[in-house]
Amino acid sequence: xATIRLGDKAPDxxxxxxxxxxxxxxxxxxxxGILFSHPADYTPVCTTELGTVAKYKEEFAKRNVKVxxxxxxxxxxxxxxxxxxxxxxxxxxxxxxIADEDRKVSELxxxxxxxxxxxxxxxxxxxxxxxKSIKLIITYPASTGRNFDELLRVIDxxxxxxxxxxxxxxxxxxxxxxxxxxxxxxxDAKDIFPKGFxxxxxxxxxxxxPNLDQ
Numbered sequence: 443x444a445t446i447r448l449g450d451k452a453p454d455x456x457x458x459x460x461x462x463x464x465x466x467x468x469x470x471x472x473x474x475g476i477l478f479s480h481p482a483d484y485t486p487v488c489t490t491e492l493g494t495v496a497k498y499k500e501e502f503a504k505r506n507v508k509v510x511x512x513x514x515x516x517x518x519x520x521x522x523x524x525x526x527x528x529x530x531x532x533x534x535x536x537x538x539x540i541a542d543e544d545r546k547v548s549e550l551x552x553x554x555x556x557x558x559x560x561x562x563x564x565x566x567x568x569x570x571x572x573x574k575s576i577k578l579i580i581t582y583p584a585s586t587g588r589n590f591d592e593l594l595r596v597i598d599x600x601x602x603x604x605x606x607x608x609x610x611x612x613x614x615x616x617x618x619x620x621x622x623x624x625x626x627x628x629x630d631a632k633d634i635f636p637k638g639f640x641x642x643x644x645x646x647x648x649x650x651x652p653n654l655d656q
Contacts, residue, residue: 459510478511608621616651
C-alpha cells in the first residue's frame with residue numbers, strides 16, 4: 443500500500459462515480475481539489491458530511507476548488523444514498539462520489555488503516571493544488587465528523603501562501619494579519635509589503651493580508 447505525504451504528486455486514477463467515469467487529473471484540470479473518503483454508504487456521520495459539502499458548493503467554487511467524495515460501495519448504492527442525503531439534509535448532492543469497490547483508489551491514497559478497520563476507509567481528506575501535488579492531509583476517526591469551515595479556512599491559507607511570501611498564524615481567518623516568512627529580510631519586506639509591517643521580534647513580523655485592497 444502506498445504512503446502519501448505532503449508535496450507528493452496526487453496519484454492519478456480512472457474510476458466510475460455517481461456522475462460517470464472520472465479521470466482524476468483531467469477532471470481536476472487547473473482547479474484546486476478536495477478528495478475525501480467515507481467508510482461506507484448509508485453511514486450516519488458521512489450522510490451529514492456529504493449534505494454539508496453540497497451546501498458549501500458555492501464557497502468551494504469561489505476558491506476554484508472541485509470536490510469529490512469516495513466510498514467503497516458501488517454506483518447504484520451511491521445513487522440510493524444520495525436520495526437519502528438530499529432528503530435528510532435538505533440539499534442536493536452536486537458533486538461526484540467515486541465507487542471504489544475494488545479498493546484501488548483507497549490503496550493508492552492509503553485510506554485503509556488496518557488497525558482501525560481492515561476493509562473500510564478511514565475519513566481522509568486530501569487538498570490538491572493545480573500542480574497536482576498534495577497540499578494538505580487530514581485523517582479523522584470514524585466517530586468524528588469533519589469540519590468543513592476549517593477546510594475552507596485552510597484553503598484560504600494555502601492559496602494565500604502559495605502566491606505571497608507569508609504564513610498564517612494560529613487561528614487565522616481570512617482578512618486578518620499574516621506572518622512574513624523568515625526568508626524575507628526586513629529590508630526586502632519594505633518593498634514586498636507596501637502596507638507596512640510590525641516587527642514584534644526579528645523573527646516575528648506581522649503584515650496586513652497582502653491580497654486584499656487597503
